Amino acid sequence: VNDDEPRLQALLVDFLEEAARSTRAMPPLAKAAYVLGLLGFVVFALVAPPAIPSGALAALRVASLALFIAAAVANARASDDLFRRVYLVACAIALPIATLALYAVTALGVPVTTPVLGFVVLLWFVCVIAFVAVRRP
Amino acid sequence: VKNTVRALRQERGWTQQELGQRLGVSRQAVIAIENGRFDPSLPLALRLARIFAQPVEHIFLPEEST
Numbered sequence: 001v002n003d004d005e006p007r008l009q010a011l012l013v014d015f016l017e018e019a020a021r022s023t024r025a026m027p028p029l030a031k032a033a034y035v036l037g038l039l040g041f042v043v044f045a046l047v048a049p050p051a052i053p054s055g056a057l058a059a060l061r062v063a064s065l066a067l068f069i070a071a072a073v074a075n076a077r078a079s080d081d082l083f084r085r086v087y088l089v090a091c092a093i094a095l096p097i098a099t100l101a102l103y104a105v106t107a108l109g110v111p112v113t114t115p116v117l118g119f120v121v122l123l124w125f126v127c128v129i130a131f132v133a134v135r136r137p
Numbered sequence: 138v139k140n141t142v143r144a145l146r147q148e149r150g151w152t153q154q155e156l157g158q159r160l161g162v163s164r165q166a167v168i169a170i171e172n173g174r175f176d177p178s179l180p181l182a183l184r185l186a187r188i189f190a191q192p193v194e195h196i197f198l199p200e201e202s203t
Binding site: 011014015017018021080081082083085132 | 162164165169177178
């Protein structure tokens with residue numbers, strides 16, 4: 001019964017379980033947007049079919065990402081109390097840090113390309129794990 | 138806000154996982170509530186009260202009253 005204070009591995013398992021549960025709890029339309037947004041982004045950003053003109057490809061990438069982000073917000077809304085608050089606090093911290101980091105690299109003339117998405121998502125995820133680990137959102 | 142969630146759960150012999158399933162929340166949420174690090178929303182507090190068959194004010198107590 002006294003099974004609190006899990007190790008990091010248990011923490012990650014709980015995180016994945018909650019992510020799966022909240023995904024199942026999403027409205028059907030949001031689930032479809034999740035899949036379409038992710039698939040679209042993978043196809044248009046990573047595969048980048050050469051037959052599609054570059055302007056249209058860029059528009060499709062942005063549209064896919066927007067769809068995925070909208071679905072991610074719906075997923076957060078379907079999460080439990082703790083994780084919803086953790087996601088919100090993680091966003092509140094990741095946003096100014098990412099803004100500062102992106103402003104700095106731009107000011108320094110470092111070319112910022114699509115890997116910037118990975119940077120922002122990683123920053124947010126680190127915040128999520130840190131807050132769930134201390135369980136004090 | 139202090140709470141008696143851990144004691145009430147242990148009285149019933151439930152694990153944190155079981156209580157989480159009954160509440161529809163993650164095990165992490167139960168752990169955080171029991172440790173007093175996370176104050177649940179009103180709907181979740183009411184679900185806890187229903188599951189434990191206790192008034193909310195018997196489960197959650199202001200810091201100064203403990």
